[in-house]
Amino acid sequence: METALTILLDGLVFSSYLFIVSLGLTIIFGVMKILNVTHGSFYAWGAYTAAFLIGLAANAGWPDWAGFGIIFVAAILVGLVLGLLLERGILQFMYQRDEVLIVLATFGSFLVLEDVILLVFGVNPYFAFQPMQLLGAVELGGIARDTYGLTLIGLAVVLAAGSWLALKRTHWGKLLSAVIFDRELSMAMGLNVSRVYIVTFVLGAILGALGGAYIAPTVSVAPGFGVDVIVLSFAVVVIGGMGSVPGAMIGALAVGIVRALAVHKFPQFELFVIYAVMAVVLVFRPEGLFAPVKARKI
Amino acid sequence: MSLARDRTVQGLTLALGVMLIVAALVPSWIVNQLLFGFSRAIAVLGLMVLWRTRLVSFGHALYFGLGAYTVALIERYAQVSDAFVLLAAAALLSTVVGFLIGFIVRRYRDIFFAMLNLAFSMILYGILVKTEALGSTDGFTIEAPTYAGIAFEDASQGKLALLCLLLVVGWACAVGVQAYLRSTLGRLTTAIGDNEIRVEYLGYSAEKAIHIKYVLSTFLAGLGGGFMALALGQVDPDSMVNWTASGELVFVTILSGPGSVAAPFIGSFVFEILRTYAFEWMPHAWQMIVGGTLLVIIFFVPGGLWALVARVAERLFGARAGAGPAAAGTGR
Amino acid sequence: MPPPILDVRNLHKNFGAVTAASNINVSFAPGETVGIIGANGAGKTTFVNMITGYLKPTRGAILYRSREITGMPPRAIARLGICRSFQVSQVFVSLSVLENLLTAVAIAESPGLGMLRPLRRPELIARAEGIMERYRIAAYRDHLASDLSQGARKLLDIAMAVVGKPRILLLDEPTSGISTEEKQPLMDVVMDALRQDELTVLFIEHDMEIVERYVDRVLAFYQGEIICDAPPAEALRDPKVLEFVIGAEYQPEPGAGHA
Numbered sequence: 001m002e003t004a005l006t007i008l009l010d011g012l013v014f015s016s017y018l019f020i021v022s023l024g025l026t027i028i029f030g031v032m033k034i035l036n037v038t039h040g041s042f043y044a045w046g047a048y049t050a051a052f053l054i055g056l057a058a059n060a061g062w063p064d065w066a067g068f069g070i071i072f073v074a075a076i077l078v079g080l081v082l083g084l085l086l087e088r089g090i091l092q093f094m095y096q097r098d099e100v101l102i103v104l105a106t107f108g109s110f111l112v113l114e115d116v117i118l119l120v121f122g123v124n125p126y127f128a129f130q131p132m133q134l135l136g137a138v139e140l141g142g143i144a145r146d147t148y149g150l151t152l153i154g155l156a157v158v159l160a161a162g163s164w165l166a167l168k169r170t171h172w173g174k175l176l177s178a179v180i181f182d183r184e185l186s187m188a189m190g191l192n193v194s195r196v197y198i199v200t201f202v203l204g205a206i207l208g209a210l211g212g213a214y215i216a217p218t219v220s221v222a223p224g225f226g227v228d229v230i231v232l233s234f235a236v237v238v239i240g241g242m243g244s245v246p247g248a249m250i251g252a253l254a255v256g257i258v259r260a261l262a263v264h265k266f267p268q269f270e271l272f273v274i275y276a277v278m279a280v281v282l283v284f285r286p287e288g289l290f291a292p293v294k295a296r297k298i
Numbered sequence: 299m300s301l302a303r304d305r306t307v308q309g310l311t312l313a314l315g316v317m318l319i320v321a322a323l324v325p326s327w328i329v330n331q332l333l334f335g336f337s338r339a340i341a342v343l344g345l346m347v348l349w350r351t352r353l354v355s356f357g358h359a360l361y362f363g364l365g366a367y368t369v370a371l372i373e374r375y376a377q378v379s380d381a382f383v384l385l386a387a388a389a390l391l392s393t394v395v396g397f398l399i400g401f402i403v404r405r406y407r408d409i410f411f412a413m414l415n416l417a418f419s420m421i422l423y424g425i426l427v428k429t430e431a432l433g434s435t436d437g438f439t440i441e442a443p444t445y446a447g448i449a450f451e452d453a454s455q456g457k458l459a460l461l462c463l464l465l466v467v468g469w470a471c472a473v474g475v476q477a478y479l480r481s482t483l484g485r486l487t488t489a490i491g492d493n494e495i496r497v498e499y500l501g502y503s504a505e506k507a508i509h510i511k512y513v514l515s516t517f518l519a520g521l522g523g524g525f526m527a528l529a530l531g532q533v534d535p536d537s538m539v540n541w542t543a544s545g546e547l548v549f550v551t552i553l554s555g556p557g558s559v560a561a562p563f564i565g566s567f568v569f570e571i572l573r574t575y576a577f578e579w580m581p582h583a584w585q586m587i588v589g590g591t592l593l594v595i596i597f598f599v600p601g602g603l604w605a606l607v608a609r610v611a612e613r614l615f616g617a618r619a620g621a622g623p624a625a626a627g628t629g630r
Numbered sequence: 631m632p633p634p635i636l637d638v639r640n641l642h643k644n645f646g647a648v649t650a651a652s653n654i655n656v657s658f659a660p661g662e663t664v665g666i667i668g669a670n671g672a673g674k675t676t677f678v679n680m681i682t683g684y685l686k687p688t689r690g691a692i693l694y695r696s697r698e699i700t701g702m703p704p705r706a707i708a709r710l711g712i713c714r715s716f717q718v719s720q721v722f723v724s725l726s727v728l729e730n731l732l733t734a735v736a737i738a739e740s741p742g743l744g745m746l747r748p749l750r751r752p753e754l755i756a757r758a759e760g761i762m763e764r765y766r767i768a769a770y771r772d773h774l775a776s777d778l779s780q781g782a783r784k785l786l787d788i789a790m791a792v793v794g795k796p797r798i799l800l801l802d803e804p805t806s807g808i809s810t811e812e813k814q815p816l817m818d819v820v821m822d823a824l825r826q827d828e829l830t831v832l833f834i835e836h837d838m839e840i841v842e843r844y845v846d847r848v849l850a851f852y853q854g855e856i857i858c859d860a861p862p863a864e865a866l867r868d869p870k871v872l873e874f875v876i877g878a879e880y881q882p883e884p885g886a887g888h889a
Contacts, residue, residue: 035413094596098352099408103412104354104548105592105596107545107592108590108596109589110589111590113589115584115585115586116586231416275424276417278413278417279417279418282410282417283414477748481747482736482737482745482749486733491724492724496721496722497737498704498705499682499713499714500705500733500738501709501741502741
């Protein structure tokens with residue numbers, strides 16, 4: 001059936017997009033216990049920077065495929081600069097304070113960065129369609145689909161596999177896992193938690209920016225770009241379990257497919273159903289479906 | 299010490315008298331600012347009570363919006379125009395919903411409490427945006443209400459009447475909350491924030507106390523939302539129910555500071571004035587101002603505007619203008 | 631023989647594979663003063679936590695005045711008459727000493743709708759001031775609890791525990807964190823104040839001199855079990871106790887006993 005395939009594909013594309021954006025958020029929460037509202041800014045800045053640079057490149061006569069490279073460059077640039085700015089400039093002074101206060105500080109930072117976008121990039125929307133146009137369309141199940149959207153799925157899979165491998169097999173990954181599992185114990189064992197925090201936050205920022213940068217060619221990047229995605233990624237992270245990468249995957253899949261179903265079959269439920277799931281998970285299993293197991297503190 | 303001799307209550311009563319006179323004298327654009335500011339202040343009063351227990355809700359726009367939409371829908375579909383009925387209905391519906399949801403949220407703290415409230419508010423947002431009969435993204439306009447049968451032909455007179463009603467109701471709410479905060483249950487607010495285990499071991503259920511607090515806050519938020527709807531003459535989901543609206547309420551709560559029941563009124567009014575001017579002079583810097591102010595307060599002035607006002611008053615009058623030695627305990 | 635005021639039967643507590651309490655059988659008569667000793671991790675605090683409702687036993691029963699209270703929540707048990715103080719004083723740091731006690735008194739004396747009455751009422755203040763006098767913390771009346779010294783905090787913690795007029799009082803390491811010279815004066819104040827109320831007092835303590843001086847009976851814990859239940863003179867010479875709790879170097883005073 002056409003519709004089933006459409007729903008599945010739409011769902012997968014949206015899930016992939018959500019996963020890429022939420023991966024950074026869940027890692028930051030898992031390691032630092034911070035629900036980072038500024039993640040929306042990383043996303044928006046990534047999109048704007050990528051769109052802007054792609055536009056520049058196109059005007060300078062660069063080939064369309066350079067856009068792909070630019071996307072990754074933009075993400076790394078935004079992640080490094082904004083991530084470091086935020087962590088060193090604001091967060092590092094707040095770690096011993098109330099976690100809700102920290103969330104409010106990230107909310108304040110988000111608001112500031114939103115307006116800085118207007119100052120830097122202006123109020124007019126950006127269209128950096130070149131990479132998407134380049135890939136054209138492919139026919140699946142009788143309907144033409146954007147190939148670009150499908151590559152999103154590929155990117156998500158790569159990131160999922162990559163982060164799993166990184167956490168399980170690399171030295172840094174194991175350090176991160178240790179801190180997620182038990183911060184105090186890690187500190188007691190001599191782990192330089194401060195450095196871990198910086199790396200984590202910048203990494204999370206890069207991933208958030210990547211989400212925005214990669215999606216930029218498919219939409220018009222305009223003011224207010226990050227606002228909706230913030231709450232959606234919160235929902236994903238809450239559902240999957242804060243701090244769990246497989247959880248973010250499952251959460252993204254759940255939200256993505258449910259939303260695709262809603263959009264195609266029950267459009268009046270589209271928005272509300274995601275938050276209903278989030279509420280249900282929070283009520284019955286606040287740690288999320290896949291929370292990392294915590295050691296029992298007697 | 300009875301309520302009538304409580305310094306804060308006396309101050310509030312004096313302020314009410316002054317404000318009623320001022321309202322009659324100032325131009326209508328200030329009347330509007332006062333209307334918007336104080337409507338929000340009533341909702342913030344409720345959030346302040348929660349804040350003193352170290353609980354922050356990222357979803358109180360749920361109740362604010364419920365109050366606003368109740369007014370809009372009853373006026374439109376039930377053809378009722380009396381302000382008292384509309385506002386009472388707004389407060390009632392929010393309180394009932396708050397009472398029910400309270401059973402769930404009272405078990406959570408910190409970030410989970412905040413997020414759960416957020417989730418519920420976004421459910422309402424989703425429903426409103428997608429339902430035509432409820433106005434969808436455009437919302438509704440609201441006609442000017444009548445006041446116990448009296449209709450005001452002149453719009454600015456009508457607004458003045460609304461403001462007088464708002465001032466009296468606001469005063470009543472502030473005095474009520476002050477009485478609550480002086481009661482044992484109210485003092486538990488700070489105690490629970492400090493040490494829930496101890497409260498349990500003294501023989502009282504912390505969850506029950508939080509439930510009561512929560513219901514109080516939803517009542518106030520619904521009432522504030524109702525007033526806002528009448529003041530604005532319209533409702534729409536984005537400005538009243540979206541998470542950004544909840545964020546605004548939280549911001550004003552932090553801006554005002556938890557030190558006194560008068561704080562939300564000052565903070566909300568400042569917020570309103572700031573917003574009007576910021577939009578006029580620097581339309582693209584409003585969010586930056588809000589965000590920057592939030593950061594400044596978190597880092598340098600955790601007691602909010604009220605702490606600043608109290609310090610100045612202390613210098614000028616040599617007495618503590620706040621509500622007591624332990625009143626400014628939150629925001630650590 | 632009057633029935634025991636507290637009767638613990640076959641109490642077990644497992645945390646997964648860890649056994650924190652096993653086969654605890656003990657009863658207490660009204661008016662006794664009992665010292666609970668044992669190395670860290672021996673199960674003393676778990677025992678207290680189960681009695682006060684903070685933890686549910688895996689197996690077994692706890693009877694208070696012949697009524698089963700196993701598994702009831704702390705607030706219910708507190709209202710029935712079993713109160714406790716904590717190893718790390720649990721007070722309301724943002725409130726003054728007076729308000730801490732007022733809160734305790736108000737909850738104890740006027741639950742339900744009475745909670746809506748103002749906190750600072752004359753009758754409650756009078757009661758709170760009386761307690762402050764008895765526990766020698768009246769000087770700190772208007773100080774914030776966070777400003778108090780360790781000793782004063784402990785006294786406040788204990789004072790709050792007795793507000794509810796309990797019949798059984800459990801003190802968890804009342805002198806921990808207090809300098810050696812201050813321990814005895816503190817305990818003197820506490821025991822003096824308690825004696826006026828005819829309570830059954832159980833306290834966890836590591837300092838054997840304190841134990842010797844103030845109790846009629848000693849319960850020694852080791853690895854979740856009670857290894858000795860005897861008057862202090864006997865218990866502090868018991869070979870098992872010497873080995874597993876005290877460490878053989880301790881020499882009890884000759885003629886030690888209840889002061």
